Amino acid sequence: MRISVIGTGYLGVTHAACMAELGFEVMGLDVDVEKVAALSAGRVPLYEPGLEELLKKQLAAGRLSFTTDVEALAAWAGEGAVHFVSVGTPQKKGEYAADISQVDDAFDSLARAVAGQGRSLLVGKSTVPVGTASRIADRVAELAPNAEVAWNPEFLREGFAIQDTLRPDRLVIGVRSEQAEQDLRRVYAQLLEADVPLVVTDFPTAELVKVSANSFLAVKISFINAMAEVCEASGADVMQLAQALSYDPRIGGRYLVPGLGFGGGCLPKDIRAFMARAGELGVDQALAFLKEVDAINMRRRARTVDLAREQCDGSLLGKRVAVWGAAFKPNSDDIRDSPALNVAASIHLQGAQVTVYDPKATDNARKMFPTLTYADSALQAAHQADVILHLTEWQEFQDLDPAVVARHVSDTRVIDSRNALDAAKWRAAGWTYRALGRP
Numbered sequence: 001m002r003i004s005v006i007g008t009g010y011l012g013v014t015h016a017a018c019m020a021e022l023g024f025e026v027m028g029l030d031v032d033v034e035k036v037a038a039l040s041a042g043r044v045p046l047y048e049p050g051l052e053e054l055l056k057k058q059l060a061a062g063r064l065s066f067t068t069d070v071e072a073l074a075a076w077a078g079e080g081a082v083h084f085v086s087v088g089t090p091q092k093k094g095e096y097a098a099d100i101s102q103v104d105d106a107f108d109s110l111a112r113a114v115a116g117q118g119r120s121l122l123v124g125k126s127t128v129p130v131g132t133a134s135r136i137a138d139r140v141a142e143l144a145p146n147a148e149v150a151w152n153p154e155f156l157r158e159g160f161a162i163q164d165t166l167r168p169d170r171l172v173i174g175v176r177s178e179q180a181e182q183d184l185r186r187v188y189a190q191l192l193e194a195d196v197p198l199v200v201t202d203f204p205t206a207e208l209v210k211v212s213a214n215s216f217l218a219v220k221i222s223f224i225n226a227m228a229e230v231c232e233a234s235g236a237d238v239m240q241l242a243q244a245l246s247y248d249p250r251i252g253g254r255y256l257v258p259g260l261g262f263g264g265g266c267l268p269k270d271i272r273a274f275m276a277r278a279g280e281l282g283v284d285q286a287l288a289f290l291k292e293v294d295a296i297n298m299r300r301r302a303r304t305v306d307l308a309r310e311q312c313d314g315s316l317l318g319k320r321v322a323v324w325g326a327a328f329k330p331n332s333d334d335i336r337d338s339p340a341l342n343v344a345a346s347i348h349l350q351g352a353q354v355t356v357y358d359p360k361a362t363d364n365a366r367k368m369f370p371t372l373t374y375a376d377s378a379l380q381a382a383h384q385a386d387v388i389l390h391l392t393e394w395q396e397f398q399d400l401d402p403a404v405v406a407r408h409v410s411d412t413r414v415i416d417s418r419n420a421l422d423a424a425k426w427r428a429a430g431w432t433y434r435a436l437g438r439p
């Protein structure tokens with residue numbers, strides 16, 4: 001059984017390399033010629049810990065290759081192959097709904113390419129609105145009656161992508177036949193032997209598990225951020241509140257870290273697409289709460305901007321602001337819907353001179369926000385700053401000595417929007433330390 005992966009972005013390249021690590025012969029395909037050239041040369045054009053090493057290892061072992069040619073891929077994969085589709089499903093411009101044109105295009109070209117071959121399984125991994133898998137299965141049945149569709153949503157987190165793929169919390173497969181289930185059981189045999197739970201279900205349930213999981217995580221984050229708003233108004237400390245809540249095993253401490261809120265290429269667009277789909281299904285009331293989850297989340301960005309203005313004596317005009325962090329989370333270079341860059345851009349619009357530093361995401365940030373200034377280190381960004389904004393909690397920032405940082409700035413004021421710096425340490429070094437939801 002050979003495996004292919006269509007779309008080699010954050011998800012696809014990880015999946016391809018991990019399938020090769022499981023011992024399969026794997027071919028990845030992307031429409032982006034430069035991406036395919038980079039991957040073929042052993043270079044991952046994004047930052048994910050351990051991924052480039054894994055890619056190089058699998059290329060050297062001859063188990064992994066990349067192409068832009070779907071016909072060649074289909075011929076190579078042959079009968080009995082499992083093809084995964086992991087192309088993007090971004091939010092449509094100006095709408096909540098997801099743009100699933102990449103998914104439609106990928107399945108169309110793949111189905112045409114495998115038509116006339118022996119049996120093959122085309123497996124969607126992209127996050128899609130419920131109902132998509134069934135529609136695509138009908139389309140594939142027209143184009144390639146020899147091929148079958150299954151849906152296998154992905155739950156990996158960026159920054160932990162390899163371990164989440166090779167040791168996932170669970171596998172979910174939406175299938176319409178015993179044969180499709182058996183094919184996927186073969187793909188994941190090593191994981192199943194290691195007792196990874198498997199849920200075998202229908203298409204709509206598989207699709208919904210994915211978006212409801214991301215919605216639940218978003219709810220948890222916005223819940224604690226709503227508590228942060230109340231803490232701030234009442235003088236309470238949201239970090240202590242979250243700690244106390246976390247000891248209740250029914251609540252748990254994960255995804256309960258208050259701060260600047262969620263961003264990235266998934267949680268924000270997935271809850272919006274889910275709301276849009278619920279509207280189409282006539283059950284928009286069921287998900288009305290997600291609108292508030294989204295609003296709470298966006299208010300954290302606005303509150304950070306306000307706090308920066310307050311710290312700069314009421315006006316950001318002409319102030320020098322150091323921004324630590326550009327990625328939407330640490331250990332990633334992903335800046336899609338990054339709260340850090342959103343705050344940096346707003347502060348820049350209010351007339352401040354903003355200097356951004358991120359250990360891995362600076363190049364991506366520079367392309368999207370060319371008018372911001374970028375530094376090569378946290379200390380360089382802090383040079384003569386009136387205030388420092390800590391917006392992505394890279395370990396590197398937590399390791400800095402506040403006394404050393406103090407020697408570089410104009411004023412010792414820091415806003416820790418991720419609640420990750422050691423407040424006592426910074427205060428002891430003479431800093432005015434402010435965080436969201438804490439006195």
Ligand SMILES: NC(=O)C1=CN([C@@H]2O[C@H](COP(=O)(O)OP(=O)(O)OC[C@H]3O[C@@H](n4cnc5c(N)ncnc54)[C@H](O)[C@@H]3O)[C@@H](O)[C@H]2O)C=CC1
Nearest residue numbers: 007009010011030031032087088089102105106126127154
């Ligand atoms: N990034 C993540 O951590 C996770 C993403 N997902 C979902 O997986 C999907 C992919 O997400 P990412 O990898 O982050 O997106 P991405 O934008 O990084 O990657 C998508 C890739 O597909 C390629 N592509 C577009 N159209 C194509 C076509 N017709 N044929 C072949 N390749 C094509 C693009 O060039 C790009 O390289 C989305 O639905 C996302 O919601 C799910 C779980 C985790």
Ligand SMILES: O=C(O)[C@H]1O[C@H](OP(=O)(O)OP(=O)(O)OC[C@H]2O[C@@H](n3ccc(=O)[nH]c3=O)[C@H](O)[C@@H]2O)[C@H](O)[C@@H](O)[C@@H]1O
Nearest residue numbers: 154155156157158221255256257261262263264266328329
């Ligand atoms: O569908 C997806 O693409 C993925 O989306 C998230 O993964 P990811 O976006 O990589 O990042 P997370 O670690 O979940 O963080 C998301 C955002 O929430 C923020 N966050 C997270 C946890 C927390 O307690 N507080 C908080 O503000 C992070 O800073 C980040 O901006 C989910 O965790 C994955 O399970 C899912 O597969």
